[in-house]
Amino acid sequence: MKRGYFITLEGPDGVGKTTQIARLFNAVQKMGLHALQTREPGGTAIGDAVRQILLNPDYSRMTTLTEALLYAASRAQLVQEVIKPALLDGKVVLCDRFIDSSLAYQVFAGGLDFDFVWYTNRAAVTDCLPDRTFILNLDPQVGLQRRGKTLADRMEQKPLAYHQRVQKGFLAIAERFPERIIVIDANRPVESIFSEIWSYLEPALASLR
Numbered sequence: 390m391k392r393g394y395f396i397t398l399e400g401p402d403g404v405g406k407t408t409q410i411a412r413l414f415n416a417v418q419k420m421g422l423h424a425l426q427t428r429e430p431g432g433t434a435i436g437d438a439v440r441q442i443l444l445n446p447d448y449s450r451m452t453t454l455t456e457a458l459l460y461a462a463s464r465a466q467l468v469q470e471v472i473k474p475a476l477l478d479g480k481v482v483l484c485d486r487f488i489d490s491s492l493a494y495q496v497f498a499g500g501l502d503f504d505f506v507w508y509t510n511r512a513a514v515t516d517c518l519p520d521r522t523f524i525l526n527l528d529p530q531v532g533l534q535r536r537g538k539t540l541a542d543r544m545e546q547k548p549l550a551y552h553q554r555v556q557k558g559f560l561a562i563a564e565r566f567p568e569r570i571i572v573i574d575a576n577r578p579v580e581s582i583f584s585e586i587w588s589y590l591e592p593a594l595a596s597l598r
Contacts, residue, residue, distance in 0.1 A: 392476065392477060392478075392479045393475060393476035393477070393478065393479050393480045393481055393482060393597070394476075394481045394482070394520050394521075394593065394594060394597060395472065395476060395482045395484070395517070395518070395519045395520045395521075396413070396481065396482065396483050396484070396519060396520065396521050396522070396523075396590065397483075397484045397485075397486070397487040397489070397519040397521075397522045397523075398410055398483070398484070398485055398486070398522075398523050398525065399486060399487070399489045399490055399493070399522060399523070399524045399525070399559060400524050400525035400526060400527065400532075400559060400575065401493075401527065401529050401532050401552055401555050401556050401559070402529075402532050402533060402536055402544070402545050402552065403527070403531070403532030403533055403534070403535040403536040404525035404526070404527045404532050404575045405525060405527075405535075405575055405579065405582065406485050406486070406525060407428075407485055408579055409523075409525070409579075409582060409583055409586060410426050410483045410485055411426070412579075412583045413483055413583070413586065413587070413590070414426045414483055416583075416587055416591075417481045417483075417594065420591075420594060420595075420598065421598055422480075422481050422594060422597055422598065423478070423479065423480045423481070424480060424481045424482075424483060425471070425475045425480050425481070425482050425483070426482075426483040426484075426485075427467065427471055427472070427482070427483070427484050427485070428484065428485035428486065429460070429463065429464060429467065429484065429485065429486040429487060429490065430443050430444075430459070430460055430463040430464070430486075431463065431467075432463075432467040432470075432471055432484075433463075433466045433467055433470045433471060435463070435466045436463040436464075436466050436467050439459050439460075439462060439463040439466075440463065442459060443456065443459050443460065443463075443543065443544075444542035444543050444544060445542075445543055446541070446542060446543045446546055448543060449543060449546075451543070453495055453499035453500060453501055454501065456494075456495060456499070457491060457495040457499070457501055457506055457509070458509070460490075460491050460495070460510075461491065461509050461510050461513040462513070464487070464488070464491075464510060464513050464514055465513035465514065467484075468513070468514045468515065468517050469515075472484070472517060473515075473517055476517075479597070481594060481597070484519075487519060487522070488507075488510045488511075488514065488518070489522060489524070489559065489562050489570070491506050491510055492506055492507065492558065492562050493555050493556075493558035493559045493562060494544070494555055494558070496558065497554055497555065497557060497558025497559075497561060497562075498547075498551050498552075498554040498555045498558055518569075519569060520569075520593070521569060521571070521589065521590065521593065522566075522569050522570045522571070523570075523571050523572075523573050523586050523589075524559045524560070524562070524563050524570055524571070524572045524573065525573050525575035525582070526556070526559070526560065526572050526573065526574060526575055526576075527556075527575040527576055528556075528576070529549060529552035529553050529555065529556050530549060530552075531576070532552070533545065533549070533552060559572075560572065571589060573585055573586060
């Protein structure tokens, strides 16, 4: 039985997940709790190697099925090597992307079957699911403009229509799992976004002290 608290941040590219996770990490530490931040794909030596394959623009012919299985493989390693041990140690885990990204990108944008991707990933993470997920919602065009075109990875190089399907996918996932997911308007100042996220998390985390 896990004793910590598992938080994931999701959303299309360029919404500011990394910035918010850094702020949350500091806020959790100030509460006197131990926190760990990680990301997907990656977070382990094996996961980082898989990340290099997944995001390499040279692999533009990668099929969506290959993509989904590689993400699940990286996720399985991250859960077993990093996330589960941290939760069992009572830590607050902050992860930049998790299962919901596979659903948004490979199902809603990529066309794979929802149940196939969902149950494949449930098996990969041995049902280690987030306690709370925040989806940062932003117009995909704005997000991609924030990222810029310099050194865009394989996923970022996909057409705007693809990223628009990703955004719609995230919103559909939020409707499917309302007990876990909260949608946050990311078209606001960084501090305003953080304050709203923290208003949900602080009461939940207080019980861990």
